[in-house]
Every structure is written in structure tokens, then in C-alpha cells.
Amino acid sequence: MGVLLLIISAITFLIFYALPSTDPAQLRAGRSGSPELIASIRHNLGLDKPIYVQYYRYVKGIVLHFDFGFSYQTDAPVRQQIVDRLPATISLTVGAVILWLTLAFPVGIVSAVKRRSLVDRAAMGGALLAISAPVYWLGLVALYLFSNDIGQFKIFDGAGTYVPISQNVGTWFSSLLLPWMVLAASFAAFYARLLRSSLTEVLHEDYIRTARAKGLSERTVILRHGVRAAILPLVTVLGLDIGILLGGAILTESVFNIPGIGRLAYDAIKASDYATIQGTVLFGAFFIIVANLIVDIAYAVVDPRVRY
């Protein structure tokens, strides 16, 4: 895991320090920076050192002090920025996950059991449509239709109304409702499809026949014996998805103007703030790796054949 992070950090470092044709020092100095100013900034940032020395310093900072350096834009420590933005991202992710799982399970199960029925076809058609729509467009359409500022039907809070949960729980909740739904839509669709195909496969297994032969009710057969085995592929995907979202739901946060990590990354990109971009990428990778580990453990919990 540490190795993986090291590799990722090296690659991101390469991408953001070696690849760009623009000079960070120049960016920092601004448009009118004199050559002397640029040179001094370069020296201060250590940019005049060989790249491996720069990388070594960077990694050392992270490992020893959990220090991702300073934003070129605001001079604020990247770490602090990320920590500040984390609650919003977590709020968005957790709510969306709960929402999409509560949607996906019943739909996926019913579709698998009533394969090729009207219900199944309608659900899967809708799911495919939801998967095909980009989340930011869905967000814009939702805002246009339902937000209480510019919406045609003023139902939900609009973009940019997010407040931290510590400030006002009610506002926090109502401001996130629309983003949750939009973000959960395509995920719910994807999970429902995944569960349907996984459960369909499981329902052909011999042990399902055994369960039926035992005289168990169809409900028990499907929920206890079928779904239990069918969630295995969902566990993997869920772990990764949560990891990715915690690393920043860039598109959703942009559209709804939620001050999360994704929004931070987006702003940093717009401003060519490489230190911040790199910090968020590494942070995102960290979440994905942690999520992977949790998935491995969850696997062993779900499937007794897997041992560690």
C-alpha cells in the first residue's frame, strides 16, 4: 500500500512538475513577474534542484509531516485546504451512497427475479438511460427544473446553498438533497444492473436449486441464498466508488457549487495550482487504496472461502 502510494506520488509528481511546459515559478510570480523574481521563487521552492531532489523533498514532507506543500495560488497549506473541504465531500458521498443502495437493491432484485417482464424492462431501460446521462448535465437539468431559485418548479434548494452540518443540520440536509439524487441516479442505475446480472447468474446455481428443493419459500431462497451470494461483485465496485468519490466528486461539486475536494481540485486546475492539484490527486489515490483494502476485508467477511 505504501509502495503503491509512492509510485502514484512519483507519477503525479512527474506529470505536474516535468510535463508542463509552463513554469510553476512563473505562474507564481504572476504575469508581470521579473526574471529576478522568478529566479528567486524558483530557488525558494527548490525548483532549481534536480527533479529527484525535488521529489525526495516532496515525499519527505508528506511522510514526515503529512505536508503536501503550499498552494501557489493562496499560499495556504494544501493539507489544510483538503481537511477544510473534506466534510462537504463526505456529506455528499455518504448521502448518495445510502440513497443509491436503497434504490438499487429492490430494483435489481425485482428485475432479476422477474426477468424480461414489463417491470424489468422498464427498470432496466430507465437504468440504461440514467447511466447514459452525464452527471453534470443531469445536475444542470435538475437545477433548471427543480431548484428554488431559477427552477421551473421550485422544490429543492439550489446550487451553492451548502452549509456544514455543524452550522445548521436542516439547511445542510435540504441543500444536499438535489446533489444526492443527481449523483445517486447513475450509480443506482449501475448497481441495479450489476445486481440484476449477478443475481440472475446466482439464481442458476445448484445451491439455489437445493434451497428450493428444501422447500424454502421463494422469498427466503432469493433474499437469503441468492442475494447473499450476488452481492460479492457489488462489494468490489462499491469500495472503489466510495474511494473515488471521497477523492472528490468533481463534476457534481462543480455543478452544485459544493465546497468539497473535487471543487478544490477543479479550482486548482483552472488556476494551474499544481501543488494543490497534486495534493488532491494523492489524497484521492489514498482513499482508493484504503477502499481497496476494506474491500478485501469485506470479501473475507462475506465469503468464508476467502481467508487472509
Place this chain on the structure above:
Amino acid sequence: MTGEPLLSVEDLAVRFDTEDGVVHAVDGISYTVDRGQVLGLVGESGSGKSVSSMSLMGLTAGRRTTIEGRVMFEGRDLLTLPGSEVRAIRGGAISMIFQDPLSSLHPFYTIGRQLIEGVRAHQDGVSKKAARERAIEMLGLVGIPDPRGRVDAYPHEFSGGMRQRVMIAMALVNEPKLLIADEPTTALDVTVQAQILALIKRLNEELDMAVILITHDLGVVAEIADEVAVMYAGRIVEQAKPEALFEAPEHPYTWGLLRSIPRLDTPRDQELVPVAGRPPSLINRPSGCHFHTRCPYVREAHRRIDPPLEPVALGQEDHVVRCLLPHETRLELWRSLESGADAAAAGRAAGTEVTEIKA
């Protein structure tokens, strides 16, 4: 009890609607099973032996499946009973075991849990604890060493033979009157097969439990069956007591089965006589006698006339066969075949013409 059979299957037909056409998997079969009797259903893949028995319990039901006929069990027709009542019988009075015990057990649950579930599905108000005791008792009955210690193990922690014992224990928890065993030993080694067959036979005798044993192995039925039915292309083509069937088989397909396998009880150098050709399609079934495409003794009429299943001769009502050849010819043919003649020679000896079947 009266002379009423435990199970009586009448004209059971099972069809699957597929992309390629309608598969006539089971084509009107009838048989009865008495209390404590072991019926062996023998056939090759595609003969309909598994489908027929699964269909008794509604396990082949599906949108594209048609099941017809009557399946009378203790006075009730299983095919017309409402789902909840069929479920009460499934795993209760009739239970099943399958070919591959590993895939037939749920990999994520302990065997104890899977057994307890079976008990509690059929016996209302049984406490978990009592059900667990019952599970342990059954595991002991089927010969699992240290059942109390093993009850919380997962299926993957057992060997193949032990898993099949677990399956049998699971089938026994509700004291079934009929056990349907679908190729129960096919996936097992021969020494373990002997153990499992001995176990089934023992349970059959001790618990007076009837058994339908489905297998492709004639040796297996000879070991434990009281009655044998040979299936071909979705139908029973011959049925008799094992002694009669193995001693004086009357259907050319049965001859083919018996003569095409090497056996330990015949001379080592005995020639094998394969059944020519390949199994027929169940979508476009051959006309007339379904076996005519592979039968060396086919006559023109056999391609048109579908033979009924009838007694081989007057006074031999418990040996039935579906064949148009005269009884005497059949006896003569088998006699020659048994003494080592090939089909052509046997035909000459029996005075009947022989057609060469192309593969």
C-alpha cells in the same frame, strides 16, 4: 397401508421452449414408486431422466417450460397443488440430493445453518436449539465423524464424499418418505461411491424410505435398485426388476448399453459393441420408434409406427418394453449377442435382417 403406491407418475411430459424450437425433454412417462422401494432411472445425457424427476417437484418450472400429466403423491396431484403446498412437500415428504455436492451447498453458510433452515422450514415452532440438535443427529446418522464439532464448518471444509453425506443429512432432516437422488455418486471416486451407495441403501432399509435413483451407470442401479427403468429420448423404453432386466433385456437400446461398457464380470477380451450413431435431437425427434436411427434391427415399419410400452410377453406384466420386434426374436437376438456375436451375426441367428448404422 393399502396397495396404493407412494408416488404415481402418469403421462408426465416436460417441454422447453427454446430459440431453436420446442425440446421434448420428457415425453409422456409413467411409473410408480412404492413405500420403501428403490427405483433406478437409467439413461444417458438428454434422456430426460433428471428433468422428469425435477419436474415432479416443480423444480423445472419456468416461463418456457410446459409440464403435463399427473404426479400423484399420497393422493394429491403435485402438479396442480398450490405453490405453498408443494413447498411443504419439497424437502419434507420428498427430498432431493444432487450430483455435485459442492455446488449444491451454499458456499457462504455453515452446514449447520443449512440443515437447521431445512428443519425450521417444515416444522413449525421448533426452537433453533432443537433444530440444531436434529442437524447434529442427522450428521451423525450419515456417518460424519464428530458431528457436533463439524456442524459449524463450511462446505468447502469438507471432502467430496463428506459433502454428499451432508447433502443426504439435509435431505433426511424431515424424515422424507421419498428421496430423489440425481446422479448422487457421479462426481465421486469409486471408493467413495461405494460408501454413499451403501449409505443410501442402509437408510432405505432402516427408515423405510423410498428412493428414485437417477444414474447413467448400470452398475449403480444393479447394486441397489428394486426396479429399473431405462430411458431414451425422453421416454421409458424398458422397465423391469433388475434381475429380469440384466438377465433378459428386451430393448435393443438396453442391449447396447449393456454390451458397450467394459465390465468386470465378463471375460477381459470380450468385444465391446457400441451403440452406433448419436443420440437424437429432442426437437426434431425421429419418426416411429425413436430408437430406429440407431437400431441395427430396424425394419421399414419401425420408422413409421411408434411402439407402445407393453409387457414383453403374456404373463410377464412386470417387464415392459417399447419395441416392435417380436418377443421371440428379441430373446434370440440377446442370446446370440450375449454369447459374443456382433449385431450381424445375432441377426442371422435370429433370422432377422440387420441394417448397418452409420455414425
Place this chain on the structure above:
Amino acid sequence: MSTPLTDIAVDPGAGPESESVAIAARTPLELFWRRLRQDRVAFAGLVFVVLLILMAIFAPLLVKLFGIPGPNTQNAQALDDFGTPTGPSSVHLMGVDQLGRDVFSRVIYGSRVSLEAALLSTFFAVTLGTIVGMVAGFYRGWIDTVLSRTLDVMLGFPSLLLGIGLASACSFGNGCLGGLIKPGLTVVIVVIALAAFPYIARIVRGQVLSLREKEFIEASRSLGASDLRTIFREILPNLVAPIIVYSTLIIPQNILFEASLSFLGVGVQPPTSSWGQMIGDASGNFGEVWWYMLFPGVALVLTVLAFNLIGDGLQDALDPKGDR
């Protein structure tokens, strides 16, 4: 025992498989076409995609045919007195954008970017993924370990974030790697291909691992066939079908990826029109100029949906267990 694609005759959803019956032979390809043709929804998707490709190819011709302005023609008259773009009208079917450019025309041209980016990146991803997957799966051992770990690392990247970073890093000046990766479409294609290939590689590897266990591979080795021969003559032909399926399944993903990058302003650079970029442009004032947000979005959704339908149809058609 494994059952080949074609031997399934008995409905596996209903009947036990041990009773599968040999029936009228039919090649997997025939079966596949037959099933696909019966799948009206997938077929509709296919028709849509064909039309879309024609539209992309003949975009200039179409624009002329409809008699509408080119994608970059700014029509000041289409803006009202306050400089606000006007909505759908007989002149501009889908209205105009802030610069007075015809949205319909831009939507038509946008299909070029979407298809080009998605198809080329898919092609590269599939090529690279297939090679890596085959090598890893066939040789196993340390080669597999190294390649698989690398794939894990690549899958461990937050791909959108990284794509954005890479695209933005390469989108200024002369691009990166000494101008090898130029800003604009090239960057987008490289980023998408890099993000997508590990998935293909993983799937191919899995397929090869299971094919490798097939006895015909052993047979080929026992005849003395070289590795190359085994890979190309025995394994590759068996990979064609799954590769086609997974390609069609990642095309829509890649279309969305391109659109996301362009939406965020790090994809295709203006004035080239791209659906994602149009939506991004519209996100500032979609309250008033809804048409500039709506139409490119609808085009995007329909295109992605069409590809998804095809992919689903192909997957169903090639699924040996397909019960329909």
C-alpha cells in the same frame, strides 16, 4: 466439464444442464447475429450510431443542406438588444449561444469530436489492453505479477482527476513530452486511452487465464507449437468476441469521459465545438439560455444510450446462458 457456446439447447433457466441436448449445429456467429437481429432495441441503437457516424462525416454537407450557419459563424442579429442569445426559432432551430453561434450546427459538429475521441481512444485502449492482457495471462509468473500490479496502480488513480491534471498540464503552449502530446484532441485521446486500457487488459487477462486451462492449448503445446503460434492461432481467435463486446461497452464510457473533460474546460479547445464543452459553457447562465444546455446534452445522452444499447445487445447475444 465445460459446455461450449453452442450446445445449450435446453433452457438453462428452467432445466438442469446435465440434460443439455446436442441439437442442430449452429456457429456462435450465426447464433449471435440471429439474437442480435431479434433484439430490436439493440438494433435501433445500431441504426442510430450508423446515422450518427454519417452525420459526423458529412457534417459540412448537412449544414449546407439545412442552410444553417457554420458552427463558428457568429450571428450578432441572433442576440437580442441586451446581448442575450435567442432561443429556438425558425432560423436557429436550437437557438444560438452567447456568441450568436447556431447551436444546431454546433451540435452536429460536436458529434465529430465525440466520435473521434471515443473511437480512437477505444481503439488504442483495446489494442494496448489486449496486448498487455494477453502477455500477462499467457505467461503468468512474474511477468503477470509485474503487469497486474501496474494495472492495479493505474486503476488506483483517480482517473478523472488525473485526466484533468494531465489534460490541463498538456493543454498549454506546445503540449507536453516535447510536443509529442499536443493540446486539444490528442491529449484527450491519450488520457482516455490510458484510463480505459487497464480495464480491457484485466478482462483480456482473465479470459486468457481461463482459455489457457482449456485442453486445446495443451494440445497445441503437446504438438510442439511455439508460444507465438499458440497466442495468435489458438488464443486470439477466441478473444475476438469478448473484445468486441467490451469495446462497445467502453465506447460510451469514453464518450462521457471526453465530454466531462471538455465540460471542465480541459478537453477540446475552443472554438472547436464539443457537446461537453457546450454544456460547460452553458452552465453559467442556463437559467435563461436553457437551449444551449439542453440540446448538446440530449445529443450526448442519446449517443451514449445508443452505444450502451448495442453493447448490452452484444453482451446478451454472446452470453451462452442467454435465456430470452
Place this chain on the structure above:
Amino acid sequence: MTADRQTPLIEVRDLVKHFPIRSGFLDRGKGGVVHAVDGVSFDVMQGETLGLVGESGCGKSTTARLITRLLDPTSGSIRFDGRDIAQLSRKELKPLRRDMQMIFQDPYSSLNPRKTVGSIISEPFLIHGMEKDDAKRRKLVEELMDQVGLNPEHYNRRPHEFSGGQRQRIGVARAIALKPKVVVADEPVSALDVSIQAQILNLLRELQRDLGLTIIFIAHDLSVVRHMCDRIAVMYLGKIVELADADALYGHPRHPYTGALLSSVPVPDPVLARERKQTVLGGDVPSPANPPKACRFHTRCPKAVDGTCDVDEPQLEVKEGGNIAACHFPLADAEVAAAVPTSEV
């Protein structure tokens, strides 16, 4: 039958194959080895059919793959025609492959579904650069098809258009295409329906007669092995426990395992089945990853004696009647007669 059968074509000595156990995520490297084949020695005579028989996990298939060098042996030697091939490289092996061919178990997975029958059977010629002329090669392939009982007109069909038995014929044609000296048949009929098995068994015998083939015949079905083989080696957990001529092995098995195997085979004769006193072994075959010490059969053996069988490993030696068996307490004739249907004592 002929003097040929006195000359060994293949001499296997102390052949060992251990597979490392790949274990989970955290206990990697701790894993032991599976003793798939653990010191096996035997000869295969010119023109004979040698049977390797045993239950799953006994190492018979691994042995076949070691002899054909589809697997690399851990140790031991395999002399083929006087030359040790155990350590040859793939390049050095290539010319040898013409003389040694395999027939596989599963007629479904042993034929590439994407190729035509013609190209499958042509494959050996192409690989070895023989018969480069297309027309000639096609003619040869059609002759081969005819020889194994396939219709040469089906040259351009694909495997899925054939039944299991016909597919197995295709596999046989491919194996004999280069006129090999040895054919290793690994469970060639166990995946086939019973009515079809005999077709393939008869074909193999016919080809052996016509081509003077030496066959190593691997099967778990003792009846099939008895029918096909001149000499038989019985394997248990990676070792040969008994080796004898077919008549001797079936007539008077000496190893209790052989006896139990023979006793376990169901016989399609209800009268015999009822009268026979079956020896039913307890338990399952132990895991080859952790085989029992000393005599590997002692955990299931009805005749095992504590202090001997679990301490002292028996060696293969000639027992009464000429059977070679590895057992401290071989079966006596009386025991054989009671339990074994093929008993001739």
C-alpha cells in the same frame, strides 16, 4: 504378443513433481507443496498398452503430462528411446513431439472452437513443417479423418457441429497424424456417454493394431482399463502401489487398495452384486498436500497394522503371483476371492 514387448520404449525413474501451493494474501510464501507425483518408476514396452489407474488426486494425469513434457519434472528421469528427456528444453523437445502425442479427456475443450476440423488435424503438419503442399496435406488429413471414422467431407466443419464421440475422433486423428510411437490417452472416454465410449475404445485398439502404437492409457474406470491394457499400474497419492499384468492384477490383486478399488466397482449384475462381500473403504483420499507418512494408504487400509504401516514405508516388490506391490501385508487369495468380482483364485 510379440518380442517387441520386451523392449522398453519409455523408462521412467524416480519421477517427482511437486507443485507449490499458492496461498492467500497474508500467508504467502508459507505454503507447502502438493506431492502430485512422488517417486514413480516404471517402463513402457514397445507396442503395449500400459494403464495408469487411480482415483482423483493420485497423480496419474500429472504423470502423463510429465512424460509428454507438458510439465517439467521436479526430479527424476524419463528415458524415451534411450534418451533422457526429463530436462530437455522446449526447442530440443520439438522434434521428439512427433513421436509422442496426447489424446485429451474433454472433447469439448480439447478442440479450438474457432477452427475447422481440417485445420485442427492439419496443425501437426504445419507446426513441424511437413507436407507444405496444401493439396497433399488436405488429402492426408482426409485420409486421417476416414481412418478414425469421420466423414472427410466434413473437412470444413467446426467442432461444435459434431457430437462428443465424433469430437474425440478428431482428437485421435490429430494425435496420430504424425505417426507417433507413443500415444498418451488421458481419460479419453470419461466425458462420453456410455453408449459412445465403446466406439472410441474400439477405435483406439484398432489403431494400435494397425499402427503398432504404444499407448499409455490413463483412466479412473477400472473396467475400461481392464479392457484396454496389457499392464496396469495402480497409483495412490502420487505413488505406484501395485504394478502387474492385467490378468494378474484383476485376477489376484495384492495391494489392499487395488482390492478395495475392484471391490467398489458396481457391477451390472444384481445377483453378483448381492452375493459379493464388498470391501467399502472408509474416508476419502487424503490431500496430496499433506500425504500420510510411511505407507500412504495406511489411514484407510483395512489391514493396516499400527507400528508398522505408519512407520515403515513399504517398497515395491514382487509378491505372490508375480504382482509387484508396495505393501507389508498383501492380500491373500481368500480375501481376494470374497471381495473382488474378477477374482481368479
